[in-house]
Amino acid sequence: MKCAQARRMFGAYWDDDSTQAEREWLESHFVGCAACRKEYEEYSRALEWVAALPRVEPAPDLVERTLSRARRAVPVADHMPAPGVQWVPVTAAAALLVVMATLISPWLGLGPGPRVASRSPERNAPEQLAPATPAPSTLAGGAPVPVPVAGAKSGSEPLASVPDSLFDHNEDVEFILDPVTLRRGRASLTRAPAGPRGERAVITF
Amino acid sequence: MARVAEEDERAFAEVVRRYQARLANLVARLLNDRECADDLTQEVFVRVYVHRRNYRRGSKLSTWLFTIAANLAKNEIRRRVRRRNWFSLDALQEVFRDSAMVLADSTEGRDRTLEREQLQQVVGSAIATVPEKYRVALVLRDIEGLAYEEIALVLGIPGGTVRSRINRARALLKRKLQPLLRREVAP
Numbered sequence: 299m300k301c302a303q304a305r306r307m308f309g310a311y312w313d314d315d316s317t318q319a320e321r322e323w324l325e326s327h328f329v330g331c332a333a334c335r336k337e338y339e340e341y342s343r344a345l346e347w348v349a350a351l352p353r354v355e356p357a358p359d360l361v362e363r364t365l366s367r368a369r370r371a372v373p374v375a376d377h378m379p380a381p382g383v384q385w386v387p388v389t390a391a392a393a394l395l396v397v398m399a400t401l402i403s404p405w406l407g408l409g410p411g412p413r414v415a416s417r418s419p420e421r422n423a424p425e426q427l428a429p430a431t432p433a434p435s436t437l438a439g440g441a442p443v444p445v446p447v448a449g450a451k452s453g454s455e456p457l458a459s460v461p462d463s464l465f466d467h468n469e470d471v472e473f474i475l476d477p478v479t480l481r482r483g484r485a486s487l488t489r490a491p492a493g494p495r496g497e498r499a500v501i502t503f
Numbered sequence: 504m505a506r507v508a509e510e511d512e513r514a515f516a517e518v519v520r521r522y523q524a525r526l527a528n529l530v531a532r533l534l535n536d537r538e539c540a541d542d543l544t545q546e547v548f549v550r551v552y553v554h555r556r557n558y559r560r561g562s563k564l565s566t567w568l569f570t571i572a573a574n575l576a577k578n579e580i581r582r583r584v585r586r587r588n589w590f591s592l593d594a595l596q597e598v599f600r601d602s603a604m605v606l607a608d609s610t611e612g613r614d615r616t617l618e619r620e621q622l623q624q625v626v627g628s629a630i631a632t633v634p635e636k637y638r639v640a641l642v643l644r645d646i647e648g649l650a651y652e653e654i655a656l657v658l659g660i661p662g663g664t665v666r667s668r669i670n671r672a673r674a675l676l677k678r679k680l681q682p683l684l685r686r687e688v689a690p
Binding site for chain 1: 512515516519520524526527528531532540541544545548549552553622623626630641645646651666669670673677680684685687
């Protein structure tokens with residue numbers, strides 16, 4: 299146990315990096331332990347050999363050759379970033395991506411959650427929707443109204459004129475084709491106009 | 504170094520002159536290859552010149568130079584290991600046999616210079632067989648004489664790790680030199 303402890307102290311003893319108490323303890327151990335003394339002699343001899351290795355001299359023309367190569371080398375601009383600041387833009391970009399993904403995912407139909415339709419300025423304008431006929435329908439005043447066709451793309455048109463296929467028709471969304479008027483989330487049945495039941499629906503958001 | 508960053512070629516030449524011997528020795532001892540040492544030393548200085556604007560004022564130039572040199576030497580060691588083109592164990596044993604013969608013949612009046620050169624060759628080869636991460640710490644400490652703190656900066660590791668690597672390297676080296684040490688150190 300003492301010998302193992304002594305041998306662990308060889309490095310610090312050689313480097314003169316041990317405390318006075320450690321040095322005295324180790325030297326007193328050497329007096330009584332020939333094996334450790336011999337071990338340390340071998341240790342120190344090996345390090346003396348290493349320290350005594352001759353210095354390798356560089357080639358005499360190394361300076362000229364180095365300068366010649368350095369002249370041809372293109373310097374690199376100072377691009378060392380300040381330490382500890384890199385995480386700020388990375389975190390900001392990640393946060394922005396998360397927010398954008400959260401906002402966009404309902405429109406892409408990625409999430410299983412409820413669909414949320416954004417409100418347009420024309421949300422209070424009553425609109426008539428053709429139920430199932432592919433032919434364009436008209437408003438009471440004769441203005442053409444877009445027909446909700448599945449798969450239609452939304453362009454730069456106002457939301458009111460965008461076919462409602464924009465809102466993903468999954469099974470969790472149910473459209474009531476009976477004449478219904480929705481006012482601020484409160485549904486009330488209206489009298490169906492003349493014609494087949496469910497022909498027209500007035501939906502107001 | 505500030506003048507080097509401002510395109511002062513004379514200042515750069517002065518840096519090369521001042522540090523070329525230390526770097527060449529470091530690289531030569533790490534690789535145990537005298538011929539390659541000049542090329543790698545030159546490469547160190549070219550990199551310093553190319554990246555001179557990245558030098559952080561206030562940090563020690565020698566630490567930066569030793570860091571680049573140690574990294575280049577480590578790359579070279581790894582490249583050689585991949586190519587299996589380095590000092591093999593058989594070659595080391597051959598050197599030991601030869602050196603043992605030289606040392607045995609020393610009593611018969613062999614030239615002491617030859618004996619010393621042979622010993623140096625054996626020690627250099629033994630250092631080259633120490634695993635790279637221990638070898639770099641050993642050479643920086645026991646050949647270049649760097650302080651533990653500076654070695655920690657050069658290698659980018661904590662001071663405690665430097666100490667343990669150096670202790671491990673010394674123990675490995677001693678084991679490799681054991682046949683010669685037994686002859687040298689009388690019981």
